[in-house]
Amino acid sequence: MTPSAPASLVVMGVAGCGKSTLAAAVAEQLGRHWLEGDLFHSEASRQKMAQGEPLTDDDRASWLASLSEQLCLRPGLIVTCSALKRAYRDQLRRASPGLRFAFLDIDKAEARRRVSARAAHFFAASLVDSQFETLESPVGEAGVMRLDGMKSVDVLQGQVCNWLATPR
Structure with a gap:
């Protein structure tokens, strides 16, 4: 990250928490680019998830490598990524010094x-339980903001934009 570049942001959380909606809103407000992390999954991983099979660390390796590369190449980027494990977040941090995480926290139900309720998405609803089983809460890690995923997008957008405007 160059001194003048803003910190990149990963909007994270379990499936269905609102990552894409919030990332798009924050990017629009800040005039930044954002990437939908789901687009970087391999076809094999998409098929696996569509069949209700949870991804393994090996399945996620190339996906995380691709997202890391994007963060490295594009300072100030906003990316959606479940980032369920600390090891995944640490990998993304290594690619983008100063990286911040907006953690959308919602309950399983x-x-x-x-x-x-989502139409035309490859992620099977039966996988929600596995997302919560895999999740290692980022609360307490440096550069993480926990957000109540039940709040409106406008409220969440304001919270994230204000947080990003504060120096670390």
Whole structure:
């Protein structure tokens, strides 16, 4: 990250928490580019998730490497990524010094409801439980802001934009 470049941001959390919606809103407000992390999954991983099979660390390795590369190449980028494990977040941090994480925290029932309501998405609702089993909460890690995923997008957008405007 160059001194003049803003810190990149990963909007993270379990499936259905609202990562894409919030990332798009924050990017629009700040005039930044954002990437939908799901687009970087391999076809094999998409098929696996569509069939209700949870991804393994090996399945996620190339996906995380691709997202890391994007963060390295594009300072100030906003990316959606579940970033469920500390090791995944640390890998992304190594690619983008000063990286921040906006953690959308919701409960399992709400995540299941939202994922079930989505049209034309490869992620099977049956995988919500595995997302919560895999999640290692980032609360307390440096550069992480916990957000109540039940709040409106406008409220969340304001919270994230204000947080990003504060020096670390």
